[in-house]
Amino acid sequence: MAAPLFLVPCDPLVPRLPDEHYAREAVAARDAGLAVAVVDHDAIVAGDLREALRRVPDSDVERTAWYRGWMLSSSAYSRLGAALEARGLRLLTGPADYRAAHELPGWYDTFAASTPASAWLPWEPGRTPTSADVGPLIEALGGGPAGGPGVVKDYVKSRKHEWDEACFVPDLADTEAATRVIARMVELQGDDLAGGIVVRVFEQFAPDDGGRAQEVRVWWVGGAPVLVTPHPDAGAGGAAEVPAEVLDAVGASVRALGAPFVTTDLAPRTDGAWRVIEVGDGQVSDLPGGQEPGVLVEALAGVSVPGPA
Numbered sequence: 001m002a003a004p005l006f007l008v009p010c011d012p013l014v015p016r017l018p019d020e021h022y023a024r025e026a027v028a029a030r031d032a033g034l035a036v037a038v039v040d041h042d043a044i045v046a047g048d049l050r051e052a053l054r055r056v057p058d059s060d061v062e063r064t065a066w067y068r069g070w071m072l073s074s075s076a077y078s079r080l081g082a083a084l085e086a087r088g089l090r091l092l093t094g095p096a097d098y099r100a101a102h103e104l105p106g107w108y109d110t111f112a113a114s115t116p117a118s119a120w121l122p123w124e125p126g127r128t129p130t131s132a133d134v135g136p137l138i139e140a141l142g143g144g145p146a147g148g149p150g151v152v153k154d155y156v157k158s159r160k161h162e163w164d165e166a167c168f169v170p171d172l173a174d175t176e177a178a179t180r181v182i183a184r185m186v187e188l189q190g191d192d193l194a195g196g197i198v199v200r201v202f203e204q205f206a207p208d209d210g211g212r213a214q215e216v217r218v219w220w221v222g223g224a225p226v227l228v229t230p231h232p233d234a235g236a237g238g239a240a241e242v243p244a245e246v247l248d249a250v251g252a253s254v255r256a257l258g259a260p261f262v263t264t265d266l267a268p269r270t271d272g273a274w275r276v277i278e279v280g281d282g283q284v285s286d287l288p289g290g291q292e293p294g295v296l297v298e299a300l301a302g303v304s305v306p307g308p309a
Contacts, residue, residue: 032298
């Protein structure tokens with residue numbers, strides 16, 4: 001089977017060229033012997049797949065592809081996969097694997113022993129949650145008299161830059177306060193609310209010199225860690241070095257999840273225990289600024305068979 005096709009977003013102003021953010025990865029892909037094609041991310045989101053794939057060549061034989069670009073909802077990714085299959089191209093990460101790695105309910109059970117306790121509730125954008133909705137969610141995390149701090153997010157992202165307003169709950173015993181934070185998160189996410197509401201137990205992570213968690217992003221291809229980088233949002237203080245035994249333990253969960261291209265964001269707690277903060281589909285995970293993409297792209301170039309659906 002031929003090497004995978006490497007799909008990246010096009011430049012909005014010069015659609016025949018890769019978006020500047022992914023230009024270095026496109027060059028690295030060509031250097032690794034991959035063909036590169038551009039797709040229109042905005043057209044994918046809008047559901048215009050014919051326009052989105054206007055510059056993607058058809059294939060007379062079954063061929064695989066990676067998407068490496070801006071985040072897509074699980075439904076948009078599924079539509080992209082179907083449109084590519086009609087052209088003889090199969091995404092190496094199938095829609096089911098994408099959803100499992102991209103949305104917390106898909107990966108949580110596999111990583112439950114190594115990630116903060118979480119509960120979730122499917123939710124529609126634009127609908128304001130009430131304390132009657134939030135109460136059972138909090139109770140599932142041991143709320144009520146036990147209390148303790150928590151954080152809220154949707155299935156994919158948090159509003160961590162509005163920490164006090166739409167992310168952090170000082171005490172889960174205070175259902176009314178939790179409801180206000182959750183309602184504000186839902187409001188700010190608007191139509192971009194992904195899947196539903198997630199409440200997680202807050203854990204205190206060891207800070208770097210700038211006061212941020214010492215967060216590390218590990219890139220897994222075929223269940224193997226091919227690259228370890230700081231998290232893209234990490235401060236100047238840098239990230240901690242991940243112990244080998246931690247990588248081994250997290251790797252077992254990654255392989256159990258089964259998705260072919262995954263990222264895990266890890267950080268040590270103040271007590272020294274390493275925890276999984278987030279799991280993501282590697283295709284839509286960002287590299288930190290300045291990180292050379294060659295090692296990652298070469299690993300992706302070496303995958304020539306479809307991953308499990």
